[in-house]
Amino acid sequence: MEYENQLFVIIIILSVLLLYVFFNSKIKLNRLEKRLYDESESERFLDILPLPIFYETKHNRAIFTNKSFNLLFGINKKKALETLSLPYRNPIEKITFLCDNDIKKQLLVYSAHTFDANKNITATIRTLVDIDEMQHVIDNLLATKQRYGLAVDHALFGVWDWDILKDTFDVSAQWKHIMGYQEDEAPKNLNAWLRLVAPKNMAHINEAIRRHLDGESELFIAEHEVKSSQGRKWVQIRGKAIRDAHNQATRFSGLIFDITEEKQKDIQHHQSQKLFASFMDSLPAIAFIKDINHRYIYLNSFYQDYIGFKEWKNKTPHEIFDKKTADSIVENDRKAFYEGQKQHAEVIPNAEGTLKYFRAYKFAIDAGNDEKFICGFGIDSTKEKLYLDEINLYSKIFNNTTESIIMTDEKFHIISVNKAFEENLGYTSKEIMGKKPNFLRPRGGDGTRYEKMDKALKEKGRFSGELLVATKQGTLIPELVNASSIKNDQGEVINYFAIYQSIVQQKETENKLKKMAQYDNLTKLPNRFLFRFRLLNAFERMEQSDMKTALVFVDLDDFKNVNDTLGHDAGDIVLVQTAKKISESIRKNDTVARLGGDEFVIILEDIQNLENLKRICQKIITNLHQPFPLLGTTYRISASLGVSISPDHTKNYRELLKFADKAMYQAKNKGKNTIVFYKS
Known part of the structure; x- marks a missing residue:
């Protein structure tokens, strides 16, 4: 992700620089272009850019660095220049520098040459991007994503995903368990599901799939009997299609529930859970230049393609976008021009009207003679925002659910508990962090059931059953415990988690309902x-x-x-x-x-x-x-x-x-x- 995002930033900067060279090559230049032609003006242009720039000419080895470069290295600028003066091997390199205050940072260096009419190298431009902090944040996000994402594969429901374009069918381990597949079996396409649909339900299922993929239903919800040699079984399928910009279904994903018991007792348990994964094939970057009256005088190809090649020359945002979008863009322009705020968050619709989130960078250019311009570029952060929203959602679920949740490392040392755990069982996270959860086991009782749980986790990686759990006050509470191991991509156990649900009230209710029903x-x-x-x-x-x-x-x-x-x-x-x-x-x-x-x-x-x-x-x-x-x-x-x-x-x-x-x-x-x- 860091390479893609930063690469788009460099593309924008290089695009602006190439624009500068392009203007210099014209015979008839306007006043802004004539000033940019002057060397001091070009240096001032580079000083405005928020990324560190290193520029070295070929004929006299003259070196120029902008303000961002000088602020980054400070007293260690000389050492940085020595490193950057060496010929580069690759256009993109990851180099560790000693920056200002002797702080070591990992920087991504993008290098490019400029050429004269005879294709001789005239200068070298090197742009530096600080990826040290970004890499740390992304690593943490990926670790958290993996922790919560893998937990889904051990839930009580199955997960399935049909890539319609590739005709591939991916399922979770629980899906295989529900549908009667062995763990080592790998369903290849949608037929892995459809061939198990009972004949009497086949027409209904096919019609429901067609209606949903044609956009006639918002959600896909269907029930059918499963062909099985182990007795009658019913499942409920829930899903939703993900559509492209042309409203064509490209993916079909959802959940599967085993509703056999509910079906046999004629009790319909309607559960609703949505699982959505939204992603983009590309992350376009947009770049622009507009005058002080917000009229666009330049849009790069990314931006033009993004808005559907509308007429944009000398038009304002209000003439291109809807009022809400235009008001936001103009307000961010004002903040950039008058308050010096460089970074902004903007939501811009594409040609099909789909809204996307952009991390925009805007800055003012004073061209002299009262001519001022607003320049900027934006990186599509839609995927990143959805990614962070998903992580935040997992975190909110973890901390706001009423069930007690505990997570441990691979050696069963506690690394996290939610608020409900502290409230329901009386233990604070501070006093139990790093300990094994043996204190939850009652002394002298229920040992056999806990032994079964230990054995199940060791052999199968999951356990579900009723246990007596000891609170800090010594009270024993009957709880329904669902525990699972979490494995990395190499199949190694890296975490365990357990969800404790009090069943005291449920037991009382079940007894009452049993009396009433029987x-x-x-x-x-x-x-x-x-x-x-x-x-x-x-x-x-x-x-x-x-x-x-x-x-x-x-x-x-x-x-x-x-x-x-x-x-x-x-x-x-x-x-x-x-x-x-x-x-x-x-x-x-x-x-x-x-x-x-x-x-x-x-x-x-x-x-x-x-x-x-x-x-x-x-x-x-x-x-x-x-x-x-x-x-x-x-x-x-x-x-x-x-x-x-x-x-x-x-x-x-x-x-x-x-x-x-x-x-x-x-x-x-x-x-x-x-x-x-x-x-x-």
Whole structure:
């Protein structure tokens, strides 16, 4: 990046110098050109430039340096001249100089010759750029970018990127895991995804991709089933196309989420996260000269191409750009001319109306005779700004998230924690910096889980699970911990990070939701959903043993009369009493569930013989018929029972329930308050 940015700066300066030579070669010169032709005027022109300049003529070895050069080297100027007087090997060289106050700096030296009409060398121009501080800043930014960027590859979601022009398809390790690829497999193109789309979803996915790439949708969001030999799986794909100046899609990037569990439970978790990477094919530099009235008298080729070769000669910014852009340019011109401010930040639209950020340098030239000009150049800093915004975004997320985050080096020494870590766990960054996070482990407890985490990080480079975490006050908090290693380009572990999320409230909420979703609110018995789940488990256990499983369908006799004569409150009391009496009549391992209304069903496992089953059913009949208090009096109820047995009657759980229900209706027809066993 430093070579590209500084190279554009030199190009601008050389362009201005070449402009000067060009003006000197003309026969008819205007007044500004005649003054620039004078040697003292050219030296004064070079003095204005903010970069150090070294100029040496060929015929008399005369050396000129501008003010920026003299300020840079001070008392060490002589040594610098000795180095720069030597013939250069390359047009761009990186040289370490001893500058003013004996400070060593690394400078980038750009060298070029000027020639006469016979192509003989007439002079050497060398321009110096201080890259020492810039290199340090960029190195820090790259290190931070790598640290946060690599963490994405270990997140709970997958990342994918399709380069449409090259037809290449890059994915993260988590994408491979979700889609069933091995870690060493490398998907080559978009077909690596599409060939795993279930046939029934293919048309929908293709249409959604087409609509998005044609610009008919702002975001691409789609769900589909994955073809897999390991059971049914669903994924959600989110993405967005990156478009060129002609609004043509050039890249298509996004995330993939495994939504299998949510899909199976019919709970839609809508997550929104955007991942965007914006970059430019080139970084154009613009250069200009305008008079004191802001009329352009020179634009270099970069600038002309950038604005689409509009008519610009003797026009002001307000005649070329929109009012907001023009006002900003004119205000920066004023600051440069009257306040001497050289560096500015400007946002300028290109020919297609796309806004780009420029780091502009402007300075005034006094040509004499009341003729003054504003000269300058600008370097496209859009990519750099977006880059810094991304780093700042990572930093803001790190410090503003409510989850506790800790980062360590490759030897598990803490190098950073966020504010939430300090607030949630009570430790300050100052007291734990450089230590290993063993103090988070509870003494004498949860050791096995921590051993699993250590093993997972060592073998797989990631861990996700629930752990008890010790706060500074000694309190143990259940937390969901997601930890991963971060590797460099050589595959070496350079960092570890862990995200701690308190699940105390989540556990409480889950328990409440589980109760609501699986249990009858009135009787507190399992509902139809939990009954089906337990029946399936009973069938699985039955297949592994020689025991039988029976279903007893219980329906209260004449329950409608209770509601009609005594009211629904009385009916609720009867249902609660029924649930209690049935529960007291069966074994602890058996299940009684309320399917709805006055219908109950009982799962009886491990039935050894028919006589035992009959005794249990008779006990239910007897207990249900016992009197109980109801609205100031005593009340009796009776029920009709239908019984079916697996595998005697069927091995299908749906049919088993159907047969028990059929037998129950036969009991009703026999006079109620009786038991009927299904007969095929």
